[in-house]
Every structure is written in C-alpha cells, then in structure tokens.
Amino acid sequence: MTPSSRSSRSLLLAEVARATQRLADAGVPSPRFDAEELAARVHSTDRGKLHLVPDAEFDARYWEAVARREAREPLQHITGRAFFRYLELEVGPGVFVPRPETESVAGWAIDAVRAMDVAEPLIVDLCTGSGAIALALAQEVPRARVHAVELDERALGWALRNVERSADRSRVRLHHGDARTALRALDGQVDLVVSNPPYIPLTEWEHVAPEARDHDPQLALFSGEDGLELIRGLEVAAHRLLRPGGVVVIEHADTQGGQVPWIFTEDRGWADAADHPDLAGRPRFTTARRVTP
Structure with a gap:
C-alpha cells in the first residue's frame, strides 16, 4: 500500500x-x-x-x-443485534440484552442434554427474553424440542422475530405466560429446565449499570428484596416439569453463589445441587437433579 x-x-x-x-x-x-x-x-x-x-x-x-x-444506551440497541454463542439475535428496547456470562449457562445445559440417553430431548426455557438460550439449545442439540416461556409481551415479540429467522424454528415453540405456572401439559416429562431469570435485589437498584437499569425491562432485572423471589418460584416449577432424573440450570448473580443451591434441597426432591463458574471464574449458575416425584 x-x-x-x-x-x-x-x-x-x-x-x-x-x-x-x-x-x-x-x-x-x-x-x-x-x-x-x-x-x-x-x-x-x-x-x-x-x-x-x-x-x-x-x-x-x-x-x-x-x-x-x-x-450509555446499550451498544446492542444501537446496532440492533447481539451475539450469543453461534447466534446473531435481533434485540432492542423492550427485551433483555443477552450477556456473555449466560453463554456458560447455555453451554452447561447443552453438554448436559447431549450426555442424556434421550433420542429427542424435551427442554423448557423459562424467562426466555430474546430467545437466546432456547435457540442455542435448538441449534446445538439438533434433535431437541424446546419450549420457551416469556411473560413480557414486548420481549416475546423480539423472541418471535429471532425464532422466525432461525433455521431451527420448527423445533422451538414460544409461550406467553408466567414461568412459575406455564406448560402444565408437560408436567413430569421434561428432560431439562433452564432459566436466566431476574435476580437483582430491589435494594441494589442504584448500583446497576445504566445500560441495564435504564434500558433493560425492569421485569427482567429485579426480583424481590434479596433477588431470589422468582428463583424460589422456579424451583417449584422445575420440579413440577422435570421427569425423575431431569436437570435444572438457573443463572444467578455472582454475589448469590452459595445461596441458590440451598433452594434446591433434598427435602424438596433434589440431589447434586451445586454452583458453577462463568467464564471469569465467578459463581454464576446453579444446577440440580430431580430425584423424587
């Protein structure tokens, strides 16, 4: 030159x-x-x-x-796209922007399903938002059937856009509803339940980054005084949905490491509850296995 x-x-x-x-x-x-x-x-x-x-x-x-x-408008709102594992997703106002930390959650879930001796795994993604986790599972576990639940109508609209433009759209079904009560027709049949729910304590509002606090849906961020309110509800929903031996994977804040596994206790029908790190080595998600009806 x-x-x-x-x-x-x-x-x-x-x-x-x-x-x-x-x-x-x-x-x-x-x-x-x-x-x-x-x-x-x-x-x-x-x-x-x-x-x-x-x-x-x-x-x-x-x-x-x-x-x-x-x-401090989110980069993804300006560009209109977010990258998640091997996906390029459409995002914008009204939907939670998927974070790199959640890729570890999806990766663990994908590995867990692949290890199961199930021809066509049945998966439920609760609080799907943009559809990132659901679509990653459908893409990387080719025979999986994925049901994704979202309460917020604007977020559901973004998920619908992403599902419709996906090559795996025939294996992903979206449902508008409350993650704690949805999909009762699948009770006891699901192989894996995964969720990136809201988990920020209401008391932490002023410490949240402007990109999230001022632009992500509040419904996708905050969950009670300790941030664990919805996760407690998801524990009940996951136990209802999973077959014996099925697995749940739930993201949480790094500061909640050690707290969430105690929600999935033996007396509630769970075994092997444990925390796992994200790509930065911080406790980021809890997994547990359903053992009793």
Whole structure:
C-alpha cells in the first residue's frame, strides 16, 4: 500500500480513536470494542475491515451512534443485534440484552442434554427474553424440542422475530405466560429446565449499570428484596416439569453463589445441587437433579 492510499483510508480509524476516548471518558466499560463495532455497523463492514473504508465513504451517522453510546444506551440497541454463542439475535428496547456470562449457562445445559440417553430431548426455557438460550439449545442439540416461556409481551415479540429467522424454528415453540405456572401439559416429562431469570435485589437498584437499569425491562432485572423471589418460584416449577432424573440450570448473580443451591434441597426432591463458574471464574449458575416425584 502506498503512503497516499494509506492516508486516504486513515480518516475512519482516526475517528474511531477519537470515539474510543469519548466513550472511555463516559465510563463505557469496553470503549475500543464499542467504537469499532459502531463503525462497522454504520459502514456495513466487519471490525477487521475498518481500515479498508475509504475517506470518501466516511458516514457522519457514526457520530450520532457514538453520542447514543456515550449516553450509555446499550451498544446492542444501537446496532440492533447481539451475539450469543453461534447466534446473531435481533434485540432492542423492550427485551433483555443477552450477556456473555449466560453463554456458560447455555453451554452447561447443552453438554448436559447431549450426555442424556434421550433420542429427542424435551427442554423448557423459562424467562426466555430474546430467545437466546432456547435457540442455542435448538441449534446445538439438533434433535431437541424446546419450549420457551416469556411473560413480557414486548420481549416475546423480539423472541418471535429471532425464532422466525432461525433455521431451527420448527423445533422451538414460544409461550406467553408466567414461568412459575406455564406448560402444565408437560408436567413430569421434561428432560431439562433452564432459566436466566431476574435476580437483582430491589435494594441494589442504584448500583446497576445504566445500560441495564435504564434500558433493560425492569421485569427482567429485579426480583424481590434479596433477588431470589422468582428463583424460589422456579424451583417449584422445575420440579413440577422435570421427569425423575431431569436437570435444572438457573443463572444467578455472582454475589448469590452459595445461596441458590440451598433452594434446591433434598427435602424438596433434589440431589447434586451445586454452583458453577462463568467464564471469569465467578459463581454464576446453579444446577440440580430431580430425584423424587
């Protein structure tokens, strides 16, 4: 590449550098990544190809996107997409944006189902949100049948979009309802129940990151004074839905490590209740096996 051609393609990278500093000053946790992702989305390219965008094609809408992120609007709301394992999902206002931590939850669930001696595993995803976990399970366990439940109508709309554009849509059924009482027709038949429920204590409201507190649905974030209110209800629902030997996987906050396994006790019909770490080594989800009717 000649000096002149290199110079003609330097504008966008210089603007990305400026944007990175602005986002860092605003407290955005991953300023360089976000600045590059916004540039890639606005210019319809990949992050690794930003250096190929000529000066003449620089799009001033980039700075509109940067300003939105600077105000702590979620990156995924601006780009309209979120990545989860091998999926690209549509997301936006009204649905919880899937987090990288939840990929560990889905990964454990996928491995657990694959290890089962079941030809067509029956799976239930409670509090499905965007449909991320349900679709990951359907994609990576090809013979699985997945039922996904969501209470919030706006979130359910996003899940429907993602299911409809999925190659595995014939094996994923969406249900509008309360996760604690839904799918009674499946009682005692399910191989695995998985959930990323709301688990933030109401007392922690002011400590929640602006991206979540101001943009994610409140219904997807908070659950009683200790954050465990819905998880207690999900314990009852999971025991009702699972067959003997079936497994439950429930995400929780890293600060709740050690607390959630005690909800899945032997006297309630559970065995092997344990916490598991996320990719950062923090306690992130609990698993247990149903042993009694």
